[in-house]
Amino acid sequence: MVELLVLIPLLFTLPTVFLWAQFEKAGRKGWETLIPFYNLYVFLKIIKKPLWWYLLLLFPFINVFMYMLMLVEMAKCFGKYSLGEQFMAVVFPFIYFPWLAIKNKDEFLDPDKREEPKKSAVREWTDAIIFAVVAATIIRTFLIEAYTIPTSSMEKSLLVGDYLFVSKIAYGPKVPNTPLSFPFVHHTLPFTRHVNSYLTWIELPYWRLPGLGKVHRNDAVVFNYPAGDTVSTRYQSNVSYYTLIRQYGRKKVWSDKKDFGNIIYRPVDKRENYIKRCIGLPGDSLQIINRKVYINGKENHDPGKKEFEYKVYTDGHSINPIILSRLNITEGGRTSIPGEFVYMLTDEARDALAKLPIVKKIEVFNIPAGIRDPEIFPYSKDFPWNRDNYGPIYIPKKGATVALNLKVLPLYRRIIHAYEGNDLKVKNGKIYINGKVADHYTFKMNYYWMMGDNRDNSADSRYWGFVPENHIEGKAVFVWLSLDPNKTLLDGKIRWNRIFTFVH
Structure with missing residues (x-):
């Protein structure tokens, strides 16, 4: 500073x-x-x-x-x-x-x-517009910004169609990496699909102004998507570039423009905005055992309304849509097996469904420990983890040092190379950092572990790893409007009970 x-x-x-x-x-x-x-x-x-x-x-x-x-x-x-x-x-x-x-x-x-000349109406309007743009840009950059919830990863704590105010001063506002950018848009110009809304002629280093506090466990945090540094213009961030590389190979992804478009890089402040709950703080040890999260050996009880994936077996009848609406069950439906349904359920919704006469059995999806999901971070056979049974994993803290070997390296490779800017190579079974053999590494930044409340339908840290401190944008504090995308104005589109509510 x-x-x-x-x-x-x-x-x-x-x-x-x-x-x-x-x-x-x-x-x-x-x-x-x-x-x-x-x-x-x-x-x-x-x-x-x-x-x-x-x-x-x-x-x-x-x-x-x-x-x-x-x-x-x-x-x-x-x-x-x-x-x-x-x-x-x-x-x-x-x-x-x-x-x-x-x-x-x-x-x-x-x-x-000096005497100021009288301004024409056009000039007065022009000056007013310029002032408004500058003032609004400063407010949304350094004080508070409006966001919307586009996906269901935080159901039922935050719903699709919720409009939020996110406090930038809660953790301290970040100085924009790319100050030369079109106002009020993120990374793409309006009415275009791939034209950048920013110039990289000036790229500022990471610096955060003083804030009201720091990130606390279980905060609902808005951050830049860590795996969004490189994207396919065909898929954008809907499918991670790194997932495409694992599935199709680097050569095909980079050469097949018809299927993948161009491969582009985005600065930190222009990566997609995500919102998740901060489950793990720097220095924590995290483990998931049968869907329950443990921090430093103790079960974590966060304020979110968590959902999990369940199989619901009936006597062959479908569940009345009115009941589903009343229980706020918005995801899932019938499978190809008669009498079998799959729903994302909170504990309350699960217990209510179990009381219906037509419901015979409800089973939670739980992937047993030891069954490896290849899309789970750190994508290594040495870590046979999945979404329901994961870890233990250490969340890096600034100044902390970890021992490095070829087995541990996948956990921290991206931190060392992409986030902290070191040259990392492996040659003849040895790890080289900036040209020198390394058997340990000291972290330069704090890192966080983010998870969605809709645990079985959330692309979160289990899939792409740690969130660096320079990706943190702000804290979600307030819902000022909530619109149900599946309803009309006459059918209750506005969720009046959610307007002017605080985020927990």
Whole structure:
């Protein structure tokens, strides 16, 4: 953080140098533009803005807008009020201000004495729109942002069609990795399928501003999908790129554009947003035994309304849809076997169905321990785990060191290489990190373990592993609207009982 506080004013020194002539016309010395920190102080004195603006120049992303406002104010000091002139001052200050010094004889106008020209209606609307966009962008980046729930992975805690407010200040807002991006969209431009909404000309390192607290166990957390760094434009994040590689092989995925489209990379802040419950914290040991989660040897009791997959056997009759609706059973249906149904059920729904006269038996799906699912992280035969019986696994903590060998490596390979940027190779049975033989590794970041409340219908950490701290976006706190996608307005589309409720 100290390094960034030093670096940021240095970055603003370069465009300020090109104001040499303007500084002199304002009665200052031209060489004052060359001194980092001090030149910004003088700049604010010239345009007569309060010194608290200086504090805002220390905050990434906000400082860009503040500096733009300073350039606009400097242009006004030389009688430049048109939108085109101010655009040039903001976007091309290194060309525009020296050009003014050479081509323009305008004198410096004291901000306290100059008369502001009357704006046209078009100009007033344009300024208002620009201000609104900038203000909304700052709010959604650093304070609070609206999200929607597109999938059922958090049923019944969060429902498909819930609209949430997510607090960015709960854990501290992240500085955007890609500040040059189209406002109010995520990674793709509106009305396009594959056109990026961002530019990678500037990519900032991970930095998080101070927040109200830290991630706690069982928080409902929004984060960037860790396995979404590389995606197929054909499948996007609906099917993980790494799953495609395991199924079809790298050569086919990269060469067959008809079936897989282009393979593209996305920066951290432009990966898909997921919401899950944080089950494991840095330094925890996690194990799942017959669907029950144990943290450091103790069963975890989270506040979520968990669902599991059940087989329901009837006397041959179907269950009345009205009963299913009343019990809020939204996933599942009849199988090919007469009298057999598969439903995702909470404990309450399961017990209610069991009391129906037509229901003969209810069995939970449970994959026994020792049966390996090849799609379960870390995708190694040395770890015969599945969704219902998993681990134990250690969740890395910043500064902690683990012993490395070829058996353990699959657990932490992606952390070492992809998340923490090391060169990792295995040669002749030995592990090399950054060219040196390694038998241990010390983690540079904290990591978290995320799981959906709809345990048997959730792509979560069991399938793609740890969530790095630099992927954490915020905490889900409030449902402000809830719409049932399967109903009409006349049929109860608005879930009134969920509006203005807090997320637990």
